[in-house]
Amino acid sequence: xxxxxxxxHLLRRLTFGPTSAEVDTAARAGYDxxxxxxxxxxxxxxxxxxGADPLARLGPGAGREQRQQARRIQKExxxxxxxxxxARMTGPVAAEKLTLFWHGHWATSARKVRSAQLMLAQQxxxxxxxxxxxxxxxxAMLRDPALILWxxxxxxxxxxxxxxxxxxxxxxxxxxxGAFTEEDVKAGARVLTGWQVDRATGVVTLNAGRHDNxxxxxxxxxxxxxxxxxxxxxxxxxxxxPFLARRLWVRYAAxxxxxPAATARIVAAGRNTTAMLEAVCRDPEFAATRGQLVKxxxxxxxxxxxxxxxxxxxxxxxxxxxxLTSLRGLGQVPLLPPSVGGWPVGAAWLTTATTLARxxxxxxxxxxxxxxxxxxxxxxxxxxxxxxxxVDAWTSGTRQALESTKDPRRLLTxxxxxxxxxxx
Amino acid sequence: xxxxTRRRFLIASGVTGxxxxxxxxxxxxxxxxxxxxxxRDHAAKTLVLVTLYGGNDGLNxxxxxxxxAYPAARPGMTYDSGVILPLDDAFGLxxxxxxxxxxxxQQRLAxxxxxxxxxxxxxxxxxxxxxxxxxxxxxxxxGWLGRWLDTAGGDPRLAISFEPALPxxxxxxxxxxxxVPGGQLSLPGGLTAETLDRLAAPEPGASPAxxxxxxxxxxxxxxxxxxxxxxxxxxxxxxxxDEPPAATATGGAAPPLDQQLALVARCIEAGAATRVYxxxxxxxxxxxxGKDSQQAQLARLDKPLTxxxxxxAGKGVVVAVYSEFGRRVHANASDGTDHGxxxxxxxxxxxxxxxxxxxxxxxxxxxxxxxxxxxxxxDVYAALLADVLGSxxxxxxxxxTGRLAGVLG
Numbered sequence: 060x061x062x063x064x065x066x067x068h069l070l071r072r073l074t075f076g077p078t079s080a081e082v083d084t085a086a087r088a089g090y091d092x093x094x095x096x097x098x099x100x101x102x103x104x105x106x107x108x109x110g111a112d113p114l115a116r117l118g119p120g121a122g123r124e125q126r127q128q129a130r131r132i133q134k135e136x137x138x139x140x141x142x143x144x145x146a147r148m149t150g151p152v153a154a155e156k157l158t159l160f161w162h163g164h165w166a167t168s169a170r171k172v173r174s175a176q177l178m179l180a181q182q183x184x185x186x187x188x189x190x191x192x193x194x195x196x197x198x199a200m201l202r203d204p205a206l207i208l209w210x211x212x213x214x215x216x217x218x219x220x221x222x223x224x225x226x227x228x229x230x231x232x233x234x235x236x237g238a239f240t241e242e243d244v245k246a247g248a249r250v251l252t253g254w255q256v257d258r259a260t261g262v263v264t265l266n267a268g269r270h271d272n273x274x275x276x277x278x279x280x281x282x283x284x285x286x287x288x289x290x291x292x293x294x295x296x297x298x299x300x301p302f303l304a305r306r307l308w309v310r311y312a313a314x315x316x317x318x319p320a321a322t323a324r325i326v327a328a329g330r331n332t333t334a335m336l337e338a339v340c341r342d343p344e345f346a347a348t349r350g351q352l353v354k355x356x357x358x359x360x361x362x363x364x365x366x367x368x369x370x371x372x373x374x375x376x377x378x379x380x381x382x383l384t385s386l387r388g389l390g391q392v393p394l395l396p397p398s399v400g401g402w403p404v405g406a407a408w409l410t411t412a413t414t415l416a417r418x419x420x421x422x423x424x425x426x427x428x429x430x431x432x433x434x435x436x437x438x439x440x441x442x443x444x445x446x447x448x449x450v451d452a453w454t455s456g457t458r459q460a461l462e463s464t465k466d467p468r469r470l471l472t473x474x475x476x477x478x479x480x481x482x483x
Numbered sequence: 484x485x486x487x488t489r490r491r492f493l494i495a496s497g498v499t500g501x502x503x504x505x506x507x508x509x510x511x512x513x514x515x516x517x518x519x520x521x522x523r524d525h526a527a528k529t530l531v532l533v534t535l536y537g538g539n540d541g542l543n544x545x546x547x548x549x550x551x552a553y554p555a556a557r558p559g560m561t562y563d564s565g566v567i568l569p570l571d572d573a574f575g576l577x578x579x580x581x582x583x584x585x586x587x588x589q590q591r592l593a594x595x596x597x598x599x600x601x602x603x604x605x606x607x608x609x610x611x612x613x614x615x616x617x618x619x620x621x622x623x624x625x626g627w628l629g630r631w632l633d634t635a636g637g638d639p640r641l642a643i644s645f646e647p648a649l650p651x652x653x654x655x656x657x658x659x660x661x662x663v664p665g666g667q668l669s670l671p672g673g674l675t676a677e678t679l680d681r682l683a684a685p686e687p688g689a690s691p692a693x694x695x696x697x698x699x700x701x702x703x704x705x706x707x708x709x710x711x712x713x714x715x716x717x718x719x720x721x722x723x724x725d726e727p728p729a730a731t732a733t734g735g736a737a738p739p740l741d742q743q744l745a746l747v748a749r750c751i752e753a754g755a756a757t758r759v760y761x762x763x764x765x766x767x768x769x770x771x772x773g774k775d776s777q778q779a780q781l782a783r784l785d786k787p788l789t790x791x792x793x794x795x796a797g798k799g800v801v802v803a804v805y806s807e808f809g810r811r812v813h814a815n816a817s818d819g820t821d822h823g824x825x826x827x828x829x830x831x832x833x834x835x836x837x838x839x840x841x842x843x844x845x846x847x848x849x850x851x852x853x854x855x856x857x858x859x860x861x862d863v864y865a866a867l868l869a870d871v872l873g874s875x876x877x878x879x880x881x882x883x884t885g886r887l888a889g890v891l892g
Contacts, residue, residue: 314692351690377782406695414699418674456684456697463681469673477682478696 066093067449068349069340071483072311073097073153076362079446081151094340097153098333103186107143109136112176115258136175141393142379144182146372148361154186157332159357160310161185162393165200165232166401167209169394177205178394180261190333193303197233197290202263204256210399215252217271222248227399229293235305238298239278246275250284300326300335307332307339313348314405320344349451353408353482356389360420363475366448367428378427385420389413409481421475425468435467444474453479523756528799528833530871531747531760532628533740533788534650534806536611537768540777541809541826542846542854544580545594549573552846557814560774570594570839579781582789583829590837591792592829593890597844598863599825599856603808611807615652617861617880627864628759629655630879631872635758642759643750645743650761660759740764740783744791751798758872767806773814792831801832801871801891803863811852825856828863834870834891841887862887 066085070077074097077085085093113129113136121129148155162185169178181203188196200206207213207224215221225247229239239247253270256263265286274283278292293299304325308317317325321344328338339345354362360382364371371382386392390413391402425432435443441461445453453461457477464470474480543560546567547553554561567575568584574594576584586592600619604610613619617627625633629652632642637658644650644660653660683700686693743762750757764784769776784804792802809826825844844854862885865876870891877884 351692353692353696377779377786380779406692409692409695409699414696454684454686454689454693454697456681456686459684460678460681464678466673473674473678473682478693478700481696482690482692 064349064451065090065346067451068346069093070097071362071449072352073156073336073340074151074365075148075156075358076365077449078366078368079449082449094337098190098337099152100190100333101152101154103183104147106179106183107140109139109175109179112136112174112258114173115176130173133173133175137169137178137394138383140175140179140182141383142371144393145357145361145364145382146370148357149365149370153336154190156358157189157336158182158185159355159393160307161189161196163310163355163396163401164306165206166396166399167205168396168398172205172208174205174208174258177208177256177258177261181205192294192330193233193299193332194291194294194330196332197228197294198287200232201228201251201286201290202254204258204261204263207254207256207263212251212254213256215248215254216269217249217252218269220245220248220252220271224248225251231399231401233293233302234296234298235302238296238302242276243278246277247289249273249275250277250289251286254286294330300330303332304335304339307335309404311336311339311352312342312345313351314353317342318344350482353405354480355402355408356386356391356413357393359417359481360386360389360424363421363424363448363480364427367424367431369424369427374427381423385416385423388416389420390416414476417481418472418476421472424475425471428471429468432468432471435470440467440470444470447471448474448480450474450477450479453477523754526799527758527873528801528871529751529758529760530628530867531744531762531791531800531802531832532652533784533802533804534611534652534761534763535767535784535804536763536765537806538610538808538810538823539767539781539806539826540769540773540823541806542812543774543777543810544577544781545570545596545827546575546577547573547843547846548575550846556812556846560814562774574839574843577778577781579778580785582785583831586789586792586831587837591835592831592837593835594839595828595830595858595863595887595890596839596841597825597854597857598805598828598841598860599808599854599858600860601856603824603850603853603856605808605823612651614805614807614860615650617864617883624651624654625656626650626652626654627868627879628761629653629659631655631759631868631874632660633657634874634878635872638756640755640757642761643757644761645746650763652761653759660761741787744787748791748794751795751800769810773810788831795832797833799833801830801835801867803867804829805860805863809854812846812849812854813852824850824853826854828860830863830890836890840890858887859883859885861885866891 063082063086067077067082069090070081070085070093073094088096110132113132117125117129144155148159162182165181165185167178167181169175172178184199184203185196188199210224210227211221212224215224222244226244229243229247230236249271253266253268254263255266255269272283274281277284277289278296280292284292301322304322305316307325308321321342324342325335325338328334371379374382383392390408396402431447435447437443441453441458444461445451457479460477461470461473464473542553542557543562546562548562548564548567549572562578564575566578568578568581569575570587576587583592600613602619604613609622612622615626616622616624628642632639632653633655635641637655639659639661642653642660644653679700683697685697689697740762747760747762750760764780766780766783767777769780788802788804805828806826808824810823812823840858842857844857846854848855861880861883864880865883865886866888868874868876868879869886876886
């Protein structure tokens with residue numbers, strides 16, 4: 060029989076927090092079948108109807124009040140998209156956690172993009188290309204309107220090159236520091252000049268007059284480049300797959316990153332993100348990462364919603380707002396990463412402020428699932444709580460705290476806020 | 484009102500001298516307040532004053548839905564009669580106020596129409612000063628409840644606020660109410676230091692991440708103790724709003740009014756000697772897109788307030804809800820409303836006779852586009868001073884003799 064703990068570990072890492080019933084099913088199916096099932100491709104979801112982009116429709120003569128109003132509508136649309144996404148995250152497969160991974164990787168913020176429609180388009184691109192070969196993904200992202208606006212690609216012209224996008228493309232998205240030079244950044248920026256976003260249609264076009272088509276020396280090859288050739292060169296670079304293997308390991312396995320041996324094994328899976336993720340989960344070092352990884356707040360919250368059987372889409376307006384407010388208090392709101400570097404990893408999430416925020420949010424979550432909480436009575440309630448939250452073992456301190464707590468709702472709040480539930 | 488405007492407001496109000504005195508001398512811990520429980524006269528009633536900062540739109544709070552002038556003045560901002568929660572065949576409550584509507588059906592909610600003061604001021608700060616000092620002509624340095632505190636012996640624990648800074652309301656000439664640090668620092672109900680201590684216990688063999696997560700609980704307790712001491716020891720200038728920035732934009736990582744009222748309820752249930760509690764909710768300054776935002780904001784008032792009313796039933800507690808002004812009768816071009824004048828006051832709790840009071844202001848006979856007040860706010864204060872606090876209103880209201888009749892007592 061497959062070790063139940065190995066399966067709960069796998070489910071916790073690939074999804075947003077499994078239910079106990081899902082662990083049971085997985086234990087019957089075995090590790091291989093469970094892993095394959097979790098990574099099976101899912102159809103692209105039909106996007107939510109966000110309405111038209113109010114800022115894109117503003118005429119040049121729009122007054123201050125019109126602009127403020129449009130901005131307010133735009134923020135509401137971003138909120139609607141965030142809610143829609145949170146509801147999708149509660150699904151039983153690995154797909155949306157991978158979307159969150161790529162969102163944190165190509166970390167683009169609605170704060171600057173200022174368009175829910177463009178943020179959604181980027182998200183769909185991440186869903187479409189994220190599970191497969193990174194070649195088409197990078198090609199698509201270089202034409203992504205939200206990314207171009209976020210990293211000032213719009214301002215990158217032949218006469219005034221802007222290096223922002225080219226630098227982050229190599230440093231944060233494909234290669235990592237050390238694999239390129241400042242000359243490569245300048246050359247890359249020239250290759251990417253001239254791309255323009257039409258906010259109203261979301262269409263990106265190459266403006267020939269703004270594009271610098273002179274030959275450049277880039278990553279060891281001199282010639283005339285276009286964006287696709289640049290993308291292909293990046294994903295073919297020897298640093299690309301080790302870089303990606305590390306990124307995957309840090310989010311799915313453990314923050315210190317993979318050993319050289321594990322890196323080599325993951326890279327050997329080839330240039331396909333699902334295959335690499337599968338290699339992470341099959342790696343001999345993967346099991347030992349259990350209990351090492353700090354949950355990101357979104358992972359913590361969505362996992363709790365799943366386990367408590369709360370469908371965020373069905374919550375009242377005020378409760379939905381409260382969940383987003385909780386995420387803000389916890390420090391992670393989807394679509395609003397703090398910078399292009401994405402969200403922190405590891406112990407950075409463990410502060411007194413987030414501890415208090417977790418306690419408060421845990422209480423909010425308990426209020427959303429009173430019936431679930433109220434079943435936590437009787438002498439085996441601490442075990443039942445561990446079962447509900449798929450916590451393999453409580454530390455002796457936590458166990459004492461839980462055992463001295465009779466009120467079932469307070470018990471659930473404590474379980475959700477416990478150290479064991481923050482780290483998995 | 485955000486942290487900075489609230490702070491400015493305190494300074495603008497001219498009571499910083501008294502407030503600084505109060506902050507140094509009388510920042511109490513909750514334990515200090517709870518320790519007063521033996522001193523209380525059990526027949527004494529308690530007043531809870533809820534301040535809505537930002538200027539709540541009274542016309543879309545208690546809606547004159549039968550008046551044809553209402554939809555005419557506010558195209559796009561009115562509610563269909565189907566969603567309005569009816570009080571009678573002329574007025575109804577905003578859909579966000581379902582809890583208060585329930586209290587109305589039980590005759591436990593009093594609506595006072597057209598409350599204001601002569602020569603209305605449309606500055607948030609000045610108008611709030613006027614409401615809190617009850618001195619419309621020339622707001623001074625003392626609040627109407629601070630002056631009551633002077634007459635009641637001056638023990639600061641009789642009048643407390645869970646706001647970070649002392650509201651001018653509670654500043655007297657010779658005494659001042661107390662501020663009780665709480666708010667964002669408070670733990671969810673029922674959590675004890677002992678419990679946190681257990682969660683903080685180090686576990687042999689735990690991963691670094693798990694050990695750190697546990698240690699955070701110990702840090703949390705230390706921070707809390709420190710903040711308590713810091714708040715006790717600092718001057719007014721430093722005891723600013725300590726809500727984290729995340730909490731101001733949308734109303735709080737946990738709804739602040741929830742917490743404030745929960746603390747009030749704890750004190751009352753523990754039999755604290757306190758007679759007056761001041762709590763507040765901000766976010767009503769809706770110049771644009773006001774309708775939905777106001778409804779959401781009113782719901783943020785409604786739920787905790789209704790829960791509080793239920794919890795406090797039979798304990799001699801009266802709640803009064805007011806804002807510094809209402810909004811213009813006519814909507815502006817952004818489906819919002821600009822600063823106005825007279826508005827509605829809600830009264831609820833033990834001894835409150837439900838119903839509508841005061842003359843609803845005309846929507847067509849306006850004063851420069853604004854409602855003409857029909858009830859002087861000092862009449863409402865006088866009723867609260869006499870019937871809830873059992874004192875002579877004239878002493879706290881500079882000799883004002885009017886009084887709203889029939890609601891209380």
